[in-house]
Amino acid sequence: MKKYEHQAQYYETDQMGIIHHSNYIRWFESARIWYMKQIGVDYAEMEKSGIISPVLEVNCVYKSMVRFGDVVEILPKVEKYNGVKLELSYQIRDKESGEVRTIGRSGHCFLNQEGRPVSLKKASPVFDRAFRKALEEDETVLEV
Secondary structure, eight states, X not given: OOOEEEEOOGGGXXXXXXXXXXXXXXXXXXXXXXXXXXXXXXXXXXXXXXXXXXXXXXXXXXXXXXXXXXXXXEEEEEEEEOSSEEEEEEEEEETTTOOEEEEEEEEEEOBOTTSOBOOHHHHOHHHHHXXXXXXXXXXXXXXX
């Protein structure tokens, strides 16, 4: 399982001294872009080829607080992929204790530059194979 690491920054905290809830969604995005590159789908290259992948939906469940200075591991995983749509899950764990802090999901589609849906199988077989391989290989069950 691939793990993206992040150290919680002071500017990410709120008045209560914990990480503001909106930052977890940003962390999901950072982990997603990093993960895609790890599996062979460089998002910058995808955009250069004329394909974008907007967010259709996102959800986040907060289990316990992350505070300034904490180091977390974010475990992204492809849950569903059909060539046109992609769903990922995320689990954020405290690096030191392994405690699950946050879980979530995001849903995406693939569009051309005109905003029309595209199938990666046709538009980019290399990216399609990378997502299919990630879906098959990563059978780790994450708490969601």
